[in-house]
Structure formats: C-alpha cells, structure tokens
Amino acid sequence: MNKFNELIEKLKLEGLTIEKEDKALRIRVSTAEELVNVLNKLKMQGFDHIKSITATDLPDRNVLEVSYILGSYSHDKMYETLMIITISLSRDNPVLPSISEIFPSSVYHERECYEMFGIKFEGHRDQRHLLLSPEDFTGIYPLRKEFKIEEEGIRG
Amino acid sequence: MNILSEVLNIVFSRNVIAAIFIPGLVTALLFIILIIWVERKIAARVQMRIGPLYVTKRFGGILQLIADMLRFLVSEPVIPSTTDRLIYTLIPILLLLLALLPIAVVPASWSLVVIKTELSLLAFVALTAISPMVIMIAGWASNNKFSYIGGLREGFMLLSYEIYLFVSLLAMTILYGEIDFLEIVSSQKVYWGVILNPLAAVSFFIAMLASTSRFPFEIPDAESEIVMGPFTEYNSIMYGLVMGANYLRLYSLSLAFSDIFLGGWLLPFNVPLPNFIITMFKTFIVMTIAVFMRAVYPRYRVDQALVIGWEKLFPLAIISVLLSVILRCLGVAL
C-alpha cells in the first residue's frame, strides 16, 4: 500500500530490509546484536513503544521464535504503522538482550516471556515471576509444547 | 415509712424520668433505630434502590435494625490473639459510656433534665471532647496497620474541628449572655438562635458533621482506603456497640443544636403538644439532615479537611463572634 512506501524507502536508506505484508511491516533478524541495532535505528525513526512481545515454540525446527510488535505515538502519520521484528533462538539455551533500557514499555512483557518460555533477558533489572508462583513453576515453562494440560473427564 | 416515701420520691422525680425516658436511654435507643432506618431508606431512594424492605414489609422494613441488633447479640465475638485484650474489649463499653454522658446535662423541656447545673453548656462541651481520644486508643490496641492509620486520622480530625466548634458556641454564649441550657432556651422566646446568628449555626453544623464522621468528613472510617479504620478488628456485639456509640454522639450533638439554635421546645405559635415532643421532633429533623449527606458527597482527604477547617471555617467562626458582639451592643437580642 502506498502509505507505507515512504517509510520503507527511509528505512532502506538505513540498511534494513523490510518485508511488506498486508497490514504490517516485518523485519527478520538473526543475531542479538542485529536486533539491538535495528531497534535503535527504528527508535530514531519515531517508533517509541512496544505493543507486544510474542514468543512461539516450534519444537519440530527446534527454535523459539520471538516477535516484537512496535508502534509510534509521537507522529500523527505513523499512528497506523505496525512494525514486527522477528528473531529465532535455539530452544536449548534461549538468551536475548533486554530492551528495557531502549523501550521502557517492554518491562512486563519480558518478565512474562521469561516465566512462560524460559527466555533469559540479559540486563533486565527485575527478572522475577509475574503471574505464576515461583515455588511451583521454577524450571517449568508452561507455554512450551511439552507442558501438557491434564484434562479431567466429566463424571456421570 | 419515711425512707420508703423518700425513695419513691427519688425514683419518680423528674430527673430520673429524664435519665431513663426522655431525653435519656429509651428515647436514645428509639432514635438510633429510627435514624439508621431513615438513613438507609433515603440513601436508597436517591440511588434508585428500595432499601430495607422485608422485615415488617407493610411498614417498609422499619424494624430492620432490631433484626440487626438481634444478629449482633447472638453471633460469636472473635477476639484476635494479637490485640491487647483488656483494652480491646473495654473500648466499646467506654465509648458507649462517653457517648451517653453529655446527654445528662441537656434538657428536653423545662423540668426534664438529668443534672441541673448552671454551667451546663460548658459541661457539655467538655464531655464531648473525650471520645476521639478513646478512638485513638482503639486504633492502637487492635495491633493492625490499618487501624493504626485510622487512629491517627481520628487524631488529625480532632485537631481540625474542635476549635471552630468551640468558637461558634462561644459566639452564642456572648449573644445570649448565658451559659446554662435552660436560660439559653428561655432567651429565644422572640427569635431563634439560627435567625440571630446564622454563621454560628452553619459553623456548628459542619463541626457536628466532622465530629461524628458524616460525609463529606467520613475520614477515620474510610472504607475503601483503610477498611474500617480504627474498628477494623471489631465484630459482632462490640462492633454493634461502637456503631451505636457513634449515632448516640450524633444524637447528643443534635439535641444541643436544637436547644441552642432552634429554640428548644419553644414555637412561635401555640401547639397543644407536650414540650418534649417538640424538642425531640426538632432533634430528629437535624439528625436526618446530617445523615442525608451520605447520598450526596464523596469524602475529603484528611489534609483537605484540615485545610478547610483552619482556612475557611475557623475565620467563619471568628466572624460569627464579631456578629454576636455587634448584635449585643445594638441590644437586639432580648
């Protein structure tokens, strides 16, 4: 769509490759340094908050895929732009740098990702459990595919 | 025979009848039952609800409070083990006693007064000033952080309203030149106190609201902030006594208000009713206005109540004293 072309051109000048989907723009990165690099460049372009951090467990490819969804409040014309950054991590020791210094709005999202998937965020100031109790759920990551919910049958 | 007739004289004398019936214990109990029902019904009608209905359905649930009192009497009082037991259990009784004491000096008609003294207004003010300190002790004895904060707030409120309550009564004393309730009522044969000095009436009414924790000054028992304030840990009959003491305090202050400002049992026209009925009717009207505030106002913060007390109401009370002095110099009253 035309309204994103201007932004894509500006970002291409910075050296980022953008895949354009129907309603959002996507950037794929492969290493942690590239992630921090891309986020810093996007922050200078006007993206100023994180809307969501989605982590998906793909056991058949042995990766964890993390998507950061960013948006912008500062510029009127960029209200409708949705930027998604995707990175794949190995499942055995998933470590990511914490972006809570660049974007303070990501603090609670990173805490939840840590307790649900086991992704360690380096440099996060307050990495505690958020929703689940530490006594029952240390070392167990409920949203990974190997954690199965026990279903109870209906009696009678 | 002499001793028996002396005893009968004392038992049926006006003082004892005043102590037991009017304005004493029986009337106080009746008024508490009625005023809580009126408060709940009026607040309910304002809020698009019905209020208490099922107890004595034909009369609109008027005996609801008797049902509540019976429930308080039979439910099990639980005394937490971390409180200071002796003080914790003594506080409700002490509060009830201190709330009943000021009624002893206020008359309900020419002869219906328990203790007849020439300094009755002074005694009244002195006796009403003791309860807040007992409430602070309750906040400390409960050994609970919320009660502690509630007790501190009661102390702050005491500092806020006590002064202008006293000064507005000083204004009326200057105006009438008397400090005895009976003389004050007889000075209002021509004009009532509220017409002569309305500023003092307003100031005393607001001090009454602040003193008995009515909205917008319901600060020590602010339910959404500190659960129940100093009385968080009280339950069953102790809670019933504490709430009863609160309403008794309102009753005694309203009785004083109607004696000082509304002419007591005097009316500009003749009505074939006994005097005490007129006084009790005026007292009930004053109490109804005080409890109606619940349906209208939110509550202030404690520092805002202090600021209002000292910046706005204290100057009002001082101006009412000046007004009294001017009226007295002009020879208006009496």
Added chain:
Amino acid sequence: MSSEERAITIFYGPQHPASGHMRIILEVDGDIVVKADPDIGYVHRGIEKLAEYKTYLQVIPLVERQCLPDAAHHNLAYILALEEILGIEPPERAQYLRTLIAEISRIASHLYGMGLHGIAIGSSTAYMWCFGLREYMLLLAEKLTGARITYSYIIPGGVRRDLPQGFSSEVERYLKSFERKMRDLDKLFISNPVTKARLEGVGVLSKNDAIRLGVVGPILRASGISYDVRKARPYAAYQWVDFEVATRKEGDSYARLLVRVKEIQESIRIIRQVLRDLPSGNIFHEKYVKMLPPKIKSYIEDTGRVKFPGVFATLKIPKGEGIGIVEAGRGELIYHLISDGGSKPYRLKISTPSFRNLILFSHLIKGVKVADVPAIYLSLDYFPPEADR
C-alpha cells in the same frame, strides 16, 4: 530514623474493599507512599494455553471470559485475526452490526469503571447510578443478542443474529432516558466540588511519560495524545461513521474521568448513526451460506438467526499469521494468532490494555498520600482478570 527504616509495608491486598483481585505492596512512611509494587496473577487462568486445546469456534467463548464488562471487543479482535488468515470480509450489514455491539459494550465498560471509581472516593450514589445506567445497555444487548454480558455474537463471516422488530425505536427511547440520567450524574458526581478536590491534580501523567511508557486507552488520551485505533486503523464500520476522539491535556485523574464521559457521549452518537444508516443485505458471508441446505437458508432469512454450516465443527484454517487490533473500552487490544493448518490454534497471544497499563502503578503511585492510592488506582480502570488472562 531514616525514611527507609521508618517505612512500614502494607499489603493493599486482595482482601481489601477497594483493591480488586490484585495486590499492591505499598511502603508507607507516615502518610506518604514511598514505593508501590504491583503483585498480579491471582486470577491467572492460562487462557493462552487453553486456546491451543480447543477448536477455533470453541475459543470464542473462552476469550470472552477474560474481560466481562467488555466482552464484545475480545470477541471482535479474535474474529478479525481469524478472518485475516481466512482471507474473507463479512458483508456490510454485518460490519455495521458489529459496530453496534462494540459501542454498547464500550459504554457498559466505561460505566463499570466510573462506578468503581466513585465508590473508591466515597460517593456510593455514583456507584449505584452508574451500575443502574449500565443496566440499560445490558437490556439492549439482551434484546439484540440473547445474552446480557458474554454475547458470543460475532462469528467468522458475520454476526449471529439480525435486528429484532422495532429495535431502532426502542433503542431511541432507552437512549433518551439514558442521556437524562447522565446529566443528573454529571450534576451530582462529576461537577461535585468534593470530587474535584479529590481528583484534580492527583496522579498526573505527563505527555512524554505516556509515550515512553507505552500506555493505552483513555489514559493516553487524557495526557494529550489523540491516538485511537478506530481512527488510525479502521475496522468494522468505523470508516463510515463520524465521531470525535476525546482528548484532554492535563493528565490527572479528573481528566481521565472526563475523557470517559465524553467517550460515552460519542458512542451514543455512533449508535444513532449506525441505526440510521444500516444497509440491507446478508449478515453471514456468502461462502458459508452456500454450504447450507435450502431449508436452513430459508430459516435464516425468516427469523434472522444464523445456523452454522457443518464445516464449522472442525474448521481448518490455512497456515499463516493474523493480527487483530481493536480499541476496547480500556485501550488497544491486540490478538496475534498463528495457525499451522490444523483445527486448533497453534499459538494465540493476547496483549490486553490492562496489562500494558500495569507499568503505571510503580510510576504514578510514588510520593502520594495513602488516601490518594484508590483515587489513582481506580482512575486507571485496571481490570485484573484482563491483565492476568
């Protein structure tokens, strides 16, 4: 004693009349709060994990139960994400009806928040009146959808029921008496001098902080940023109706209350426009209507109620990723749905407005008096089941 030694720790916990199902750990020095730390998770039900075990249609009632005052928006966001993967657009009449139910739900959600805010600062009259007004909206929703709170009205391809007979005139009657009572509420609660004294200047959120912390909803708009998903990325019928975005500059609790009142007025405007401009047509997508036998097709046309085709029982979605963003009552709501070609969702990530506003607790409730804690906390309209999912 220094300030840290004097501070006592208060658990503004779940067993508190004004706290909801969450706990704030307050450190209080005298009457000033030194530190506030939210402790959530008391109503965590694992909705994201449960969604992986249910078929696509069974997830609709599941996601509605997260936020009961505002259930229609969760329903709508999920269906928008699902329709993006399926690649279908519902007919125009269905879009307008989706807008109608969304606005009814938004008014009910705002009244819920305002009522609780009222009772936190002591005005029980505001609480009773707001919940009484909310009853109007629940009755309208019951006439339209058959349920008062969790409607399950929006389905992939359209909506479940058409307007009943005489609905427009009845809505107009309800709205007139609603507006009259809102004027009374304004005189009693919103313009009350005690309310203003309690709420003005309390819990101020500056514009820069609002942007930096990424807050959403009426809180953002009360701090001066006029971001509304209905205008930025229009969905349903919002590109065809005319409304304003309520914004204020002060950023204190009173401004948030006024923004909510203005949004209720704008929602009433939208409802009137929707009922006036409603186009005729189907309420269910052609592709699915074709799959039904003729007897059921005529049933749908006669009664206006949709019956599902057989394929909905184990609906298989092509492989892909879909994002549904709506403006719920409390703010921006994002559903991120990832499908692997099966009949159950592979991953459903929900980013709720209450969760995104959680960062304000430690930021705003610092250095204020203890009596201001409920005034600020309930002006944020934080709903614990929605944040905990």
